[in-house]
Amino acid sequence: MARDPRPEPRFVLLEHRRDGIHWDLMLERDGVLKTWALDAPPSPGAEATARPLPDHRAAYLDYEGPISGGRGSVRRVDGGVYVPIEWADDRVRVRLEGRQLVGELRLTKRPRAASNDPDPEPGVWKISLGKVD
Known part of the structure; x- marks a missing residue:
């Protein structure tokens, strides 16, 4: 079977400093970087x-x-390529092949809460990294 000539999509994990620190996970898809903080x-x-x-x-x-615009600074923590396993509106599964991050990464969108749900962050995602091979 012939290998697909398109390059594998890339990912990057950036440490973002602005009023504290968070990390930006970016997955290349359709010409843009899908991003989660x-x-x-x-x-x-x-x-x-x-x-x-x-x-x-x-x-x-x-x-x-x-x-630019006083939005802080970023430092590259890791990057590499990934293999898409599943990509839907409410879940993403990929296999990361970075220098440090290696393994299956899962992002799952929590359903929107009902109006009486005390959950303070409806519609956020959960992220987990499977065991490193």
């Missing part, structure tokens, strides 16, 4: 909250430094 970098066996952000430009795959 994380309170902590992904680690095997740990689940964390991931807040969706607007799509970013592909330039962030290789960028480190200050962000």
Whole structure:
């Protein structure tokens, strides 16, 4: 079977400093970077909250430094390619092949809460990284 000539999509994990620190996980898809803000970098066996952000430009795959408009600065923590396993409106599963992040990454959107639900963050995503091979 012939290998698909298209390059594998890339990902990057950036440490974003602006009024504190968070991490931006960016997955290349359809010419943009689908992006989630994380309170902590992904680690095997740990689940964390991931807040969706607007799509970013592909330039962030290789960028480190200050962000225009006083929006802080970013430092590249890891990057590489990924293999898409599943991509739907409410869940994303990919296999990361980075220098540090290797394994299955799962993002799952929590359903919107009912109006009487005390959940303070309806519609956020959960992120987990499977065991490293």
